[in-house]
Amino acid sequence: MKTFRRILLSLSMVGLLTIGVGFLQKAAGEEPAYIGVAKCKLCHSKQHKVWSGSKHAKAFEDLKPAEQKNPKCLGCHVTGYRQTQQVTPEMAGIQCESCHGPGSLYIKIHPRGDKEGARKAGLIAHPDTESCKTCHNPESPTFEGFDYTKLWDQIKHPR
Ligand code: HEC
Ligand code: HEC
Ligand code: HEC
Numbered sequence: 758m759k760t761f762r763r764i765l766l767s768l769s770m771v772g773l774l775t776i777g778v779g780f781l782q783k784a785a786g787e788e789p790a791y792i793g794v795a796k797c798k799l800c801h802s803k804q805h806k807v808w809s810g811s812k813h814a815k816a817f818e819d820l821k822p823a824e825q826k827n828p829k830c831l832g833c834h835v836t837g838y839r840q841t842q843q844v845t846p847e848m849a850g851i852q853c854e855s856c857h858g859p860g861s862l863y864i865k866i867h868p869r870g871d872k873e874g875a876r877k878a879g880l881i882a883h884p885d886t887e888s889c890k891t892c893h894n895p896e897s898p899t900f901e902g903f904d905y906t907k908l909w910d911q912i913k914h915p916r
């Protein structure tokens with residue numbers, strides 16, 4: 758009984774801490790925001806060159822004018838739309854931050870090679886197959902299946 762209560766107590770402590778930390782981060786305005794591919798290009802010209810030749814870069818312009826206003830299409834064709842519900846020229850298409858996470862916080866940390874700090878600030882250094890499937894799934898009207906190895910081969914952008 759005693760152990761059970763101790764477990765219960767420590768569980769609720771963890772809960773309170775989590776809520777507390779979340780609250781502090783929000784209070785300090787520490788939610789990462791999307792900043793756009795132009796910022797990433799400043800230091801990652803090599804990756805940018807590969808990306809700008811990919812279909813992800815054209816994902817917004819490939820929509821017809823009416824589709825560019827249809828919320829049903831934008832979540833997978835505009836960077837950060839699911840989070841912000843906004844369409845701006847800076848966020849057109851599937852940019853770096855769609856896969857690597859919104860950059861306003863980690864952009865100040867990760868160039869120093871602080872991998873742990875960057876991860877805490879929201880950098881997804883190694884986007885996985887599952888992250889692709891948040892868009893490459895049957896909810897896409899043009900979906901014909903998803904083969905990671907084949908598709909990654911078309912967009913890979915190594916150092
Ligand atoms: C001021 C320069 C600078 C800017 C701006 C910048 N980066 Fe980087 N980035 C770097 C450097 C330097 C490294 C290598 C750091 C290291 O050795 O771990 C890096 C590494 C990375 C990595 C690999 C991380 C890892 O752990 O292997 C990713 C992914 C990345 N950047 C994404 C981005 C994205 C996305 C943006 C735009 C939101 C961006 N970067 C903007 C300088 C920059
Ligand atoms: C936020 C949504 C989103 C995510 C995440 C995403 N994609 Fe895409 N992807 C798209 C859209 C939208 C297109 C179609 C763009 C167009 O043709 O206008 C596309 C097109 C592609 C294409 C070109 C397909 C073709 O038929 O020519 C490849 C390759 C691709 N994605 C690979 C990937 C891989 C690999 C990942 C994960 C590492 C990934 N994508 C993650 C939205 C996404
Ligand atoms: C469709 C998703 C997607 C997009 C868009 C994307 N990346 Fe990546 N990126 C990945 C994946 C997946 C990896 C490989 C991660 C791994 O090695 O595990 C990667 C790797 C990287 C690396 C590390 C390369 C290495 O070999 O160590 C850097 C740096 C990087 N991306 C920067 C960028 C920048 C800058 C942009 C925009 C110009 C961008 N990425 C756009 C998914 C994406």
Ligand code: HEC
Nearest residue numbers: 819820824829830833891892893894896897898899900901
């Ligand atoms: C769940 C995410 C998702 C939604 C929602 C979505 N798309 Fe896409 N779209 C994709 C992906 C991923 C691709 C790449 C091809 C594929 O796998 O379907 C794509 C490709 C496309 C293409 C390029 C097709 C080609 O053959 O090159 C067009 C055009 C397009 N979508 C239009 C739309 C329209 C119009 C809507 C809204 C009615 C929409 N999409 C909604 C994810 C999505």
